Amino acid sequence: MSQKEPEKAHSDYYFENGYLVFTEYFLFKRGICCGSGCRHCPFEPRHSKGNRQLRDEVKLKYSSS
Numbered sequence: 001m002s003q004k005e006p007e008k009a010h011s012d013y014y015f016e017n018g019y020l021v022f023t024e025y026f027l028f029k030r031g032i033c034c035g036s037g038c039r040h041c042p043f044e045p046r047h048s049k050g051n052r053q054l055r056d057e058v059k060l061k062y063s064s065s
Helices: 024-030 056-062
Strands: 013-016 019-022
Touching: 024 056
Parallel strands: none
Antiparallel strands: 013 019
């Protein structure tokens, strides 16, 4: 098994080097920034706890979901 499993469409997370990494889609569904510095943070500005403003490209990407 590889260190990083391929990200599947609309998957919530994957493991990388022993760390749980949430996908952009999961964070989008959650709807609020936790401020923890997530790799795939979909909010603008990024990593701002309590923020609910999605980046424009994220809105377009998941608008049909």
